[in-house]
Amino acid sequence: MIVKMKFINISGPRDDIDRVMDLYLSRYEIQLESALSELKTVENLRPFVEINPYRDALLKAQQYVGYLSEPEKITPDTSMGLDDIFELIRVTNEEYLTFQSRKDVLKRRQEELQAKQKVIEPFRPMDGDLGKILSFKYITCRFGKLPSEQYQKMEKYLMNDLGAIFVKGQQDESSVYGAYFVSPGEAQKVDAVFRSLHFERIEIPPQYKGTPEQACRDLAQQIFDIQREMDDIDKEAARMLGEKAPRLVAARNRLEELAHNFDVRKMAARVADKKEDYYILCGWMADDDVEKFMEEAKDDDKIFIVVEDDHDSYFGEPPTKLENPKIFKPFEMFVRMYGLPAHGEIDPTVFVGITYSFIFGVMFGDVGQGLLLVIVGALIYHFKKAPLAGIIATAGIFSTIFGFMFGSIFGFEDIIKPLWLRPIDHMTTLPFVGKLNTVFIVSVAFGMGIIIIAMILHIVNGLREHDTQGTWFDANGVAGLVFYASVVAVIILFMTGHSMPAGVVLAVMFGLPLLLILFGKPITDRLKKKKAKQEEGAVMFLVQGFFELFETLLSYFSNTLSFVRIGAFAVSHAAMMEVVLMLAGAEEGSPNWVVIVLGNLFVCLMEGLVVGIQVLRLEYYEMFSRFYKGSGRAFDPYTKKNKNKGGA
Incomplete structure (x- = not known):
């Protein structure tokens, strides 16, 4: 069934709109319409221009509730007032930001160590103390990488004539990492050779200690220790939020409601002049809810409710709520x-x-x-x-x-x-047709009954809408129902062996409804004393009507089958x-x-x-x-x- 709707106007002092939403409308379903658009006849209408004071606190509350484990299973603590809620969000935010600040410091330190580890990682296979190697006075050392194909060329043709030693590190699909050692006097010439081999230098800071392997392990341990500290901070933050979970969930729920209620201003309008400043809300409510709402607010002198009776003329079709x-x-x-x-x-x-x-x-x-x-x-x-x-x-x-x-x-x-019966083998003998499966016959008979019911429902809808042509002269209206029901009756009489009605009766039963369907629009215009607009001639009207009537008869047959x-x-x-x-x-x-x-x-x-x-x-x-x-x-x-x- 469709729930009956009523259009209501709600008004009161401008600063009372939040109280009305929170006290009354939050407990009823109302589809609000834009007051600025609907109430065009009211003068001095203005929009509300106010920033939602609950939005920032709500975003924080939603953020912290999102960090909780299974917040939907937490029972909210509803004992807090609005000031308590804002204080809870402020304190929680300060504490959480403190945790985040400590974590950010550790995160930056961890990223620095990871960058150092990334630099030295490719040289792990090399032996030798990095601190000593980088401080050699009489040997020049260059760390870097060169393409794999260039390394093979160097190893095959140049290594014996270079006057330098190349120590290989790690190798990937495209590059070979390592370092070459050369005397300072030969350094310029050897550097030129390696540049021709596309050697890309990698600067190694002098802060590493031990071999590259030891340096990597030391850096990995430091990174692990920092990560453990960060995990401990996360646990502290989670513990802090967990202790406040019932209050945070309650704060989130309440702030969502308050923020939503405050945003009702987008649908409201202000009427302001020198004497008064008040709001107007309008929308659709179920008939039962309107009665309960008005009964509840009858002693409230700050709220004024008006139920519009002629809403079809001014506010269009009501929305549909099924029940x-x-x-x-x-x-x-x-x-x-x-x-x-x-x-x-x-x-x-x-x-x-x-x-x-x-x-x-x-x-x-x-x-x-x-x-x-x-x-x-x-x-x-x-x-x-x-x-x-x-x-x-x-x-x-x-x-x-x-x-x-x-x-x-x-x-x-x-x-x-x-x-x-058993559908697959039960047969029935019909006159003129012969033997047919019984369920086929029953299915067609059932379809005829369903089509007749659908026509009756069409007539009921037509009467409700005051649609004269649709009710009386449509293919699914009274004329169509009489014709189709007559055909069904004649078929049943024939199949059951009963005598047929007289030819004149059949002509009236079949012919008159079809003529009414054919001339339905002109008859409707005449009944409503409305002058018809004849865009085409009488011949074209009859030709078009004939083919439409033929299509209607064909649809009766095909829909039934x-x-x-x-x-x-x-x-x-x-x-x-x-x-x-x-x-x-x-x-x-x-x-x-x-x-x-x-x-x-x-x-x-x-x-x-x-x-x-x-x-x-x-x-x-x-x-x-x-x-x-x-x-x-x-x-x-x-x-x-x-x-x-x-x-x-």
């Missing part, structure tokens, strides 16, 4: 996928829930597989609240029911007797399970239970998906298209109901 019984609640998902109903339109949720579940059950009738769908769907819906799981569980109930009707349990049809798929899937389900049992060797008396289990799972998953899609197609194209527009807009409350609110 259905729990068993039908999941089916609202299908309605939302198509489009929410307008406020005066019929909510098709219950209709969808009944017809979808019923048709699914017929197309997928099996006791065992139906119970499997019920159990799995119910469990997922219970723990995850997924609407599709709720739909599967409800449809599974009807699958189980029709499993008993068809006498099928996990594909076995010799365990229980069918309460009705579309319901044959219900029986087709009922038969195909039984046929697929026969194949599974045949592959498992069930006919021989010793079935392979692994094949039966896997086959049932495969059919349950694959055919269940296909059937679900096909039933949804019937809902949208054969039913919704006849009576439902889905042009409504969703109710989007600025505030959520919070009747157990605590805090400041």
Whole structure:
């Protein structure tokens, strides 16, 4: 069902807006509209221009709560006032920044050591005390790297004639690290040779001690010690935040609420002059909530509430809020996928829930597989609240029911007797047509009934909208209903062997409704005393109307036959399970239970998906298209109901 909405105006002294939001509106659902846009007839309207005073504190609170482990499981301490909350955030921020400052100092020191380690790392294979090597007076030493191919060239052709010694360090895919030693007198010539080999010098500061290996180990130990100190600081900070966790979570929750309430100013307007300065809020509320709100605020002399009666003329269509019984609640998902109903339109949720579940059950009738769908769907819906799981569980109930009707349990049809028939082999003889599968005939008859119901719903919607042409002269209106119901009646009389109505009666039953559909627009214009705009001539009007009428008749036929798929899937389900049992060797008396289990799972998953899609197609194209527009807009409350609110 669609919840009845009312448009209300709320006003009061400008500085009282936060109290009203916190005391009243935070406990009711209200979809706020921009007062500046809606109240165009009110003079001296101005926007609010104020900075949210809770935003910075909220960001800090959210940051610190984010550092907590599983904050959703922490019970908030709601005993704090607003001043306590701000003081908590200030003190926590100071303490946390102190920890971060100590950690930043250590982080910079760690990065310096890592940079030193990166410089000396490639020379780890080399022996020799770095301090002594870098202080040689009579030997010049150059550390660096050269490309691998140049190193091979040097080693093969130049090493014996260089007058220098090259000590190799680490090697990667592209470079060889190392150092060459040369006498100071030969240094200039050797440097030139190594430059020609693309040798890239690496300056080694004189602060390293011991061999490169020892220097790296020493640096690694220092880096590890610093990291341990940083971890200890993190533990201290976590311990500090943990001790304050209940208060931090409560502060975050309260600040979120206050910041959200303060931002209501974006939707509000100010009316300011020399005498007074007050706010105006306007929006949609459920009828029941409006009554409770007005009763609660009746003795408050600082708040003024006005309920608009003529909201359709000034504020447009109300938003749509659906409220259905729990068993039908999941089916609202299908309605939302198509489009929410307008406020005066019929909510098709219950209709969808009944017809979808019923048709699914017929197309997928099996006791065992139906119970499997019920159990799995119910469990997922219970723990995850997924609407599709709720739909599967409800449809599974009807699958189980029709499993008993068809006498099928996990594909076995010799365990229980069918309460009705077996879809795959039950036939019915019809006049003129001959033998047909019974479920096909019943499916078409059921489709006829569904189409008639959809037409009736279309008429009801037309009456609600005061749509004369749609109600009386549309293909799905009264004229279309009379024609289609007459065709159905004649078919039933013929198939059951009863006598037909007289030719004149048939002509009136079939001809008059079609003429009304053809000339529906001109008749409507005449009834409303509205002058019709004839853009095309009478001949073109008749030609266009003839083809539209032909298309309508064709759609009646095709839409009706579309319901044959219900029986087709009922038969195909039984046929697929026969194949599974045949592959498992069930006919021989010793079935392979692994094949039966896997086959049932495969059919349950694959055919269940296909059937679900096909039933949804019937809902949208054969039913919704006849009576439902889905042009409504969703109710989007600025505030959520919070009747157990605590805090400041």
